[in-house]
Amino acid sequence: MGAKIFGHYQQIDQCFDELVQADGQIRTPAAAIARFIDRHGSAELIQRQEQLNQTISAMGVCFTLYSDGNNIDRCWPLDVMPRTIPSSEWQQTSAGLKQRLAALNLFIDDLYHDQRILKEGIVPADLVLDSRNYLAPCKGISPRYGVWANICGTDLVRDGSGKFLVLEDNLRVPSGVSYMLENRTVMKRVFPELFADSFIYPVDDYPHQLWRMLASLSPRPGDVPCIVLLTPGVYNSAYFEHSFLAQQMGIELAENTDLLVQDDIVYLKTLHGLQRVDVIYRRVDDVFIDPQAFRPDSVLGIPGLIKAWAKGNVSIANAPGSGVADDKVIYAYVPQIINYYLGEQPLIDNVPTYLCLDPKQREYVLANLDQLVVKPANESGGYGILIGPRSTKEEQQQMAAAIQANPRNFIAQPTLALSTAPTLCDGVLEPRHLDLRPFILQGRDLYCTTGGLSRVALKKGSLVVNSSQGGGSKDTWIINDEV
Amino acid sequence: MLLKSLDHIFWLGRYLERLDDTARLINATSHLLIDSHKDSQFSWSLLLDVLGQNGAELLSGLPASDLTVEQQVMGFLITDADSEVSIRAACTALKQNARTVRQLIPRDMWEELNSLDLFLQEHCQQLQGRQHRYRLMTEVSRRCQMVVGVLDGTMLRSDAFDLFNIGRHLERADMTTRIMDVMVLQQLQPTDIKRPRFRWTSILNALGGVESYHYYLAHQHTEVDAVDYLLTYADFPRSIAYCLHRIVASAKGLPHGAAILQRIWQLQDLLKTQSLSELTTAQLHQLIDEIQAGIIELHQVISTPKLEVPTDLSQQMSA
Structure with missing residues (x-):
């Protein structure tokens, strides 16, 4: 029966499948899962999915959707079928991710200091200096270790040949890591025998690694650092993650009204009075964190925070201004950036990218809108994207007009044959497209999660994996293949 | 602990106890009344009085209905999400407070609270007969005790722990x-x-x-x-x-x-x-x-x- 469920599995042409080879054989890391299905049958798999859903609901793993002005908690969608990656491949990938973040941090630090890379014309100066993500008040500031983006969520996809490519770097307030951790907790409860049966690398040291990294940023080394997670509040769509991480790290979860600045020192309002804060892990967009420095209309900010930070009295992760490298136009230059600062070739390639601000490339994009994926430079969550082959003529015309009005704001990429993995859909395993978001930390040291959050597009043929738009997730198993 | 969290953790304790106490009160009073002391001066609306409502006034203000007084009172006390004294309202308040101070409470307790909330969402929608009600209230009480037990076995002895217990006992x-x-x-x-x-x-x-x-x-x-x-x-x-x-x-x-x-x-x-x-x-x-x-x-x-x-x-x- 199990063989049948896998046997009837129809791969999508030209797409790399994570669990099944082109010839229909199960990939080695997925052998234990295949054996399980073989032994217990598809009915058991369906039953485990039921169990899994109940577990998620009992654990209260949810995300919040805004809909019609209301906030609704939805249960986090997790597919019962894991995604497997051999550890030897992951080692290469994680080295590439660390390389990338190290280079991006050198780049950001350069932009706020000497701007050598602009002077040498490697990256066009106006591209950076006119970006709304380049925050002039941050100029001349030196965060600890010269590192600005301490937490990075990098989206990886595979092309048709199975090669990992970077789709985008999320350097502002990347989210999703709590779901990576909870997915694993759930899977261990639902599939204890599979964990006994294979060597799956654990993921649960992330909260400790995050705490260590944050502690390494303290401006008062030697003391026990006071670290707080700054959240926009209980109504934020990522509040689950904020409270989860605070709980796991044993740090306070603060809103702006719990903090105040006096004489350029940040304090936390605790039950026992004011306590000096050393490190703020902010989950609020940088332009909102201090109405005195950035948006005066911000109700989420802490007046005086930026001054305290500039004086080195408090660390903020990610540092304000680090979003300058989180721009889909800058993204196109990351290979040159890596080469410029590290003198190395990128270990992971970019997805080929056309910049609409370049007249020649723009011409190509406009002529091939029905073939390309067009993205605005500064949106996240999958919003404002045109997927050429799935769009109407009218949508293409609207996009063409938008590009011509503001070419700087758009990039285009070929429509990728994203990899797939068997996913339980209405009781049958079907291929669904997915991506992978590992999380990379940089403070005194560099760290990369073992795997990451795999997001899967649950709709047949869809390439959109965002949970706000009907995406689901899978547990990601890095399986030891080097025994 | 944040100054702001004081109220939330304190109320978390209060609401948990309120939920437990309300469930016990409903069961005990039901037993008392269905023992059918003909000469008893009690009526179902007494339950509303205990919970700080004016029972007689509340019930007389209702539109005519086929429901018995007992059913109407149980509506107020169990299923009515708008009633400030209902089991459902107490549970919603409990969950909201827990969500706000999630970083302070142990994971196991969070899960117990969650499953309590899910249980009530599933089973406290519609009024049922006395037998069902008895089992339901017993289960609510039992689950409240589970939360307390888990907390006692896992939570750090901290200001938050103290405030939670103060809330319960107050x-x-x-x-x-x-x-x-x-x-x-x-x-x-x-x-x-x-x-x-x-x-x-x-x-x-x-x-x-x-x-x-x-x-x-x-x-x-x-x-x-x-x-x-x-x-x-x-x-x-x-x-x-x-x-x-x-x-x-x-x-x-x-x-x-x-x-x-x-x-x-x-x-x-x-x-x-x-x-x-x-x-x-x-x-x-x-x-x-x-x-x-x-x-x-x-x-x-x-x-x-x-x-x-x-x-x-x-x-x-x-x-």
Whole structure:
């Protein structure tokens, strides 16, 4: 029966499948899962999915959707079928991710200091200096270790040949890591025998690694650092993650009204009075964190925070201004950036990218809108994207007009044959497209999660994996293949 | 712990206890009433009175319906999400407070709270017969106890732990006085003669204390009754005396512990200085009123700590 469920599995042409080879054989890391299905049958798999859903609901793993002005908690969608990656491949990938973040941090630090890379014309100066993500008040500031983006969520996809490519770097307030951790907790409860049966690398040291990294940023080394997670509040769509991480790290979860600045020192309002804060892990967009420095209309900010930070009295992760490298136009230059600062070739390639601000490339994009994926430079969550082959003529015309009005704001990429993995859909395993978001930390040291959050597009043929738009997730198993 | 979290964790304890107490009260009163004491002066609306509502007024204001009084009262107490005293409302409030202070509570407790909430969402939608209701209320109570048990076994002994326990015991003391007020005192004739002996053990069911009441009676040298028991018997975990002891134990480490203790001593004095058996029913009424007022004041003292902060910062502290 199990063989049948896998046997009837129809791969999508030209797409790399994570669990099944082109010839229909199960990939080695997925052998234990295949054996399980073989032994217990598809009915058991369906039953485990039921169990899994109940577990998620009992654990209260949810995300919040805004809909019609209301906030609704939805249960986090997790597919019962894991995604497997051999550890030897992951080692290469994680080295590439660390390389990338190290280079991006050198780049950001350069932009706020000497701007050598602009002077040498490697990256066009106006591209950076006119970006709304380049925050002039941050100029001349030196965060600890010269590192600005301490937490990075990098989206990886595979092309048709199975090669990992970077789709985008999320350097502002990347989210999703709590779901990576909870997915694993759930899977261990639902599939204890599979964990006994294979060597799956654990993921649960992330909260400790995050705490260590944050502690390494303290401006008062030697003391026990006071670290707080700054959240926009209980109504934020990522509040689950904020409270989860605070709980796991044993740090306070603060809103702006719990903090105040006096004489350029940040304090936390605790039950026992004011306590000096050393490190703020902010989950609020940088332009909102201090109405005195950035948006005066911000109700989420802490007046005086930026001054305290500039004086080195408090660390903020990610540092304000680090979003300058989180721009889909800058993204196109990351290979040159890596080469410029590290003198190395990128270990992971970019997805080929056309910049609409370049007249020649723009011409190509406009002529091939029905073939390309067009993205605005500064949106996240999958919003404002045109997927050429799935769009109407009218949508293409609207996009063409938008590009011509503001070419700087758009990039285009070929429509990728994203990899797939068997996913339980209405009781049958079907291929669904997915991506992978590992999380990379940089403070005194560099760290990369073992795997990451795999997001899967649950709709047949869809390439959109965002949970706000009907995406689901899978547990990601890095399986030891080097025994 | 954040200053802001004080109220949330304190209310978390209060709502959890309220949920448990309400479920017990519903079951015990149901037993009392379906025992069909024909001459009983109680009616279902009494339950609403205990929970601080005006039962008679509330029920007479309802549009005509086919539902019995019992069903209508149970609607208010169990299923009606808009009713501030319902099981569902208490659970929603419980969940909201837990969500706000999730970083302070252990994972296992969070899961217990979640499954309690899911259970109620699934089973407290529609009114069912008495048998179903009995099982439901027993289960609610049981699940509340699970939350407490998990917390006791896993939570750090911290300010948050203390405040949670203070919340629980303050709520419990409050409920005990209200049960006494409505179910005991209001049934007595307000005469000036010495109050009659009160042995209505059925009511002790609502507090889960029948057996220990018998134990208490058997071990006292003087003649005592349920009133003495509920107010002063510190070994009974639902007595006022016990609740106050527990709050004292939990308040010691708090920055405003001294202010809390002072209030509690005042309450304890109320219980100690009077010879309860000598009181007239009017005096007993007055005593209960004073205890209730003391509980309200105690709540305020607990939720408004005065902190020592440099004067230039104190204004911002309260901002």
